[in-house]
Amino acid sequence: MTGASREIPSIGRLASAWLFIGFMSFVTGCEYVRPTMNAPLVQYDADYGYRSTNLPPSKTGSTDGLFIVSSFSGGGARASALSYGVLRELARTPIRWDGVDKRLVDELNIINALSGGSFTAAYYALYGDRIFHDFEYRFLRKDWESELRSRIFRSPSNWLRLWSPYFGRTHVFSELLDEALFDGHTFGDLVAQRRRPMVFIHASDMATLSRFEFNQRQFDLLCSDLSQLPISVATASSAALPLVLSPISMTNYAGQCGYIPPAVLQEEKATAWGRQRANELRSYLDPKKRPYIHLLDGGLSDNIGMRAVLENTAYVGDLESTFQSLGAKKIRKLVYLMVSAETTPDPDQYMFNEIPGLMRVSRALVDIPINRYSTDTAELMRQAVSQWRRELRQRPPGTDGIFAPDADIYFINASLSEVADLEEQAHLMNIPTNLALTDEELDHLLLAASRLLRNDKEFQRLLRDLEADAAAPSASK
Secondary structure (H helix, E strand, C coil): CHHHHHHHHHHHHHHHHHHHHHHHHHHHHHHHHHCCCCEEECCCCCCCCHHHHCCCCCCCCCCCCCCCCCCCCCCHHHHHHHHHHHHHHCCCCEECCCCCCCHHHHHHEEEECCCHHHHHHCCCCCHHHHHHHHHHHHHHHHHHHHHHHCCCCCCCCCHHHHHCCCCHHHHHHHHHHHHHHHCCCCCHHHHHCCCEEEHHHHHHCCCEEEEEEEEEHHHHHHCCCCHHHHHHHHHHHHHHCCCCCCCCEEECCCCCCCCCHHHHHHHCCCCCCHHHCCCCCCCHCCCCCCCEEEEEHHHHHHHCCCHHHHHHHHHHHHHHHHHCCCCCCCCEEEEEEEECCCCCCCCHHHHHCCCHHHHHHHHHHHHHHHHHHHHHHHHHHHHHHHHHHHHHHCCCCCCCEEEEEEEEEEEEEEHHHCCCCCCHHHHHCCCCCCCCHHHHHHHHHHHHHHHHHCCCHHHHHHHHHHHHHCCCCCCCC
16 A cells, blocks of 8 residues: 555656646747748849849750740649640650750740649759659659658657647648758759749738749848748748648848839839739838738639739730840740649539538638639630730831740640540549549649640641741741
8 A cells, every 4th residue: 555655646746747848848849949931131132043034045945036934733743743744745846946956845934833833843943854754753653642641640749840830731841842852952053053944933922812923033022032942942832722731931021131122113003903913012011011921822822823924914014024024035936835734623522412511611612713713814814915916916117125026926725624525624623632643643644734735726836837937048047
């Protein structure tokens, strides 16, 4: 009896000690796990950092004369695979441009990418042709969802970190991407390569419901140095789907680096889109009202990536001014290539007289606005291209500007909505929006990407015009 009475207090003390350790771990976790994702910019310099003017054209790489602007949509690994398949098909397409034999992918100048499409775009910008050798096994054929779950649920250190209100699941995902895909590289490494394409990775600003771009021009507004930011942080932010992943926050250092807002930011805009975009950008200049910028999945503000083209043109003023701000010269062929892995609603899920559950409702809250928004944006983009083409043709003879006198514009739509076989289209669109594909799903998507590009009438027109230009005596001038 005496021995038992001595044992009970010792067990109680041990339990109390563990409770104290757990409590202190909780407190210190909340207090000290507070990552600062972005670094301050010491001094503003209009020529510094990851911006298009620091990625010059080249004879063997992308030129200004044939200027391809692509968009890689959201849609999980389905979008990653479709955009990769289109990239691979561009690499398999030989052309002759300005007297140089090359591939069509070599003329890819800009990629607007978000969510699932951002992984493909960032990897290609970082590693170039290496993507065609190792991206499938490093990313597309891996189960990233299982990897992330394992990191969260099997790591006691992550349990403690996730107690912090400043640290979330997307931070863990970013660390996983940094180690297993992007190898610790930053945007500064992209600048050092001095080669195109320029990749604009998009996230969504929770406060303004607007597009947030990972380029130095956007980070100038925050007085922040994008060059120090890991690429993994941008891609994880762009893929931070609500409820599945948490937001990632950027610190606003505005007013600390001597940044002088450009005149275009203060000018009165002619259109509602231009005014809205200017207001969104100006909001970052007040760090008292906006000390932190909270970012979610880029698909919430523009799931196909082409809205950026429309908004930026409205913000800058016109097509000519847009490409002047990018530093482009003498564009002869401007190509917009839209790669969209959109999904489609499945009516079979709503055949029963049951109130849809929380998961189905939550998914609908995300999918409904994204799908409706994407359809409208695609149609607006098509109309804008037709208008810009007319404006180029109606220019007075001898007009000097960014575009050559014989300039033309092409709009190529390599999207799942363009799959001719409706049964195949439904099958492709119903591949789950997650980060885990089966080998069969991946192979099906890659084949579809190749067919979509090859069967597009504007793509075929572009190839015919390029062939005609190469055969003309003045083609190399």
